[in-house]
Amino acid sequence: xxxxxxxGFRDFLPKEAIQRNFLIEKLxxxxxxxxxDPLETPTLEYAEVLLGKYGEEADKLIYIFEDRGGRKLGxxxxxxxxxxxxxxxxxxxxxxxxxxxxxxxxxxxxPQKGRFREFIQADIxxxxxxxxxxxxxxxxxxxxxxxxxxxxxxxxxxxxxxxFLNFDKKIIIAIDKIEKVGxxxxxxxxxxxxxxxxxxxxxxxxxxxxxxxxxxxxxxFSLLKAYGLKEGEDFRYQPTLARGLxxxxxxxxxxxxxxxxxxxxxxxxRYDNLIGTFSPQTIPACxxxxxxxxxLEATKQLNLLLPKxxxxxxxxxxxxxxxLQKSIEIATFLRKNNINAxxxxxxxxxxxxQLKYADKRGIPFVLILGEEETxxxxxxxxxxxxxxxxxxxxxxxxxxxxxx
Numbered sequence: 001x002x003x004x005x006x007x008g009f010r011d012f013l014p015k016e017a018i019q020r021n022f023l024i025e026k027l028x029x030x031x032x033x034x035x036x037d038p039l040e041t042p043t044l045e046y047a048e049v050l051l052g053k054y055g056e057e058a059d060k061l062i063y064i065f066e067d068r069g070g071r072k073l074g075x076x077x078x079x080x081x082x083x084x085x086x087x088x089x090x091x092x093x094x095x096x097x098x099x100x101x102x103x104x105x106x107x108x109x110x111p112q113k114g115r116f117r118e119f120i121q122a123d124i125x126x127x128x129x130x131x132x133x134x135x136x137x138x139x140x141x142x143x144x145x146x147x148x149x150x151x152x153x154x155x156x157x158x159x160x161x162x163x164f165l166n167f168d169k170k171i172i173i174a175i176d177k178i179e180k181v182g183x184x185x186x187x188x189x190x191x192x193x194x195x196x197x198x199x200x201x202x203x204x205x206x207x208x209x210x211x212x213x214x215x216x217x218x219x220x221f222s223l224l225k226a227y228g229l230k231e232g233e234d235f236r237y238q239p240t241l242a243r244g245l246x247x248x249x250x251x252x253x254x255x256x257x258x259x260x261x262x263x264x265x266x267x268x269x270r271y272d273n274l275i276g277t278f279s280p281q282t283i284p285a286c287x288x289x290x291x292x293x294x295x296l297e298a299t300k301q302l303n304l305l306l307p308k309x310x311x312x313x314x315x316x317x318x319x320x321x322x323x324l325q326k327s328i329e330i331a332t333f334l335r336k337n338n339i340n341a342x343x344x345x346x347x348x349x350x351x352x353x354q355l356k357y358a359d360k361r362g363i364p365f366v367l368i369l370g371e372e373e374t375x376x377x378x379x380x381x382x383x384x385x386x387x388x389x390x391x392x393x394x395x396x397x398x399x400x401x402x403x404x
Contacts, residue, residue: 007111008117008118015310019305020292022305023149023292023296023305026149027100027102028102030145030148031145032100034124036124040101040103041076041085041103042082043103043104044075044076045074045076047064047073049074049085051064053084054081054246055246057173058246060108061109062074062075063075063106076103076105077107078121079101079289080287083099083101084274084277084278087127087128087275089278095129095283096126097126098126102120102292104121107119121291121292122292122295123289124138124288125138125286125287126285126286134286135220135251136226138287138288139235139288140227140229142268142288143234145290146265149299149304150304151259152259153258154255155233155234155235155236156235157235157236157253158235158238158251159240160250160251160252161248163208163239164208170190171190171193174190174193175242178240180263183205187205188201208239208240221237243267247273247274248269249271250272252267253267255290257298260298260302263291264294265295265298266290266295267288268288270286271285308362309361309362310362311340312342313339313364313365314334314339314365314366314397315343315344315357315358315365315366315367316334316342316343316367317351317366319371320347320370323374326369326374328343330379330394331343338402341367351368354366355384358384359384363384364384364404365381365401366382368382378391379397
């Protein structure tokens with residue numbers, strides 16, 4: 001029997017799960033600050049909902065299977081297509097509809113460093129608003145989130161898919177890889193796909209590189225400056241930015257950080273026609289998806305996350321079976337006062353074993369209550385990070401632990 005997850009899927013032990021939950025809570029805080037409300041959709045959608053929305057290459061990566069009733073179903077590939085389905089299904093939602101969604105998505109691709117078959121996306125979207133203020137809000141929220149997490153060198157690179165209107169879709173797919181594979185490989189791919197010489201392929205690439213910002217881009221840049229963002233420092237124009245998904249119709253953007261070289265930290269854009277594939281109405285929309293795993297990896301790499309092993313703040317030890325009742329009372333008191341307290345569960349174990357357990361778990365404090373402490377009406381609070389300990393009242397204990 002294989003006792004590990006399938007290839008491309010992962011377990012998260014407590015230390016890593018704590019960091020992931022910490023990041024999720026930070027993202028939620030920022031998204032809600034900008035007026036986005038949470039949305040959740042099922043892991044499974046009907047296959048026809050998913051297929052034909054992302055492009056041929058992406059369609060190959062969707063997990064498709066039949067249920068026992070012979071219905072074709074697919075695992076959620078992203079959160080934008082399910083959002084479009086939601087808007088078509090629940091037509092009375094107030095517009096603009098602003099939502100965030102933090103859930104796993106699934107892609108049947110070859111796992112490699114930083115790429116998995118199940119991973120979390122964190123999306124923000126505005127539906128039902130064609131004004132460029134929607135893009136400005138999305139971009140500002142994304143940048144504010146990165147700054148809040150501690151990123152110092154994050155920029156949003158921006159382009160307009162209208163710059164590619166007269167170009168073959170295969171050229172856009174090739175251009176989309178320019179940051180990963182470099183110009184030479186892109187020229188080679190264009191030449192192969194267009195059946196032209198490399199000189200002609202180079203001319204095609206240079207034509208794209210020389211494109212000026214569209215009118216919409218100039219308006220957006222003006223709006224971003226109104227938010228206090230600086231061109232060149234917070235955002236910049238990049239005519240080769242393509243973003244490969246088929247559903248983008250207008251302005252597109254990606255977040256990159258100078259200190260993180262493994263790829264973009266997220267991206268998005270306007271997709272005004274996607275909802276129309278589910279509904280007779282054409283409803284404008286734009287959004288941004290954070291690459292959760294990359295953001296988490298970058299925060300670790302740049303030492304932006306606190307390396308917690310446990311959410312427990314203090315272990316309440318049991319000095320001996322005679323003191324069990326008192327230890328239970330103290331643990332209960334701490335929990336009622338919003339302290340994450342763990343009670344040691346074996347009163348027969350010696351105190352040094354209990355301290356070793358706390359140290360191994362990464363619990364920062366242990367609380368000791370013996371005969372002497374009971375007589376003085378105090379507890380002994382030991383800081384395992386420094387080795388120091390002192391006698392304090394329960395009220396002082398609350399103050400110390402509340403500051404963790």
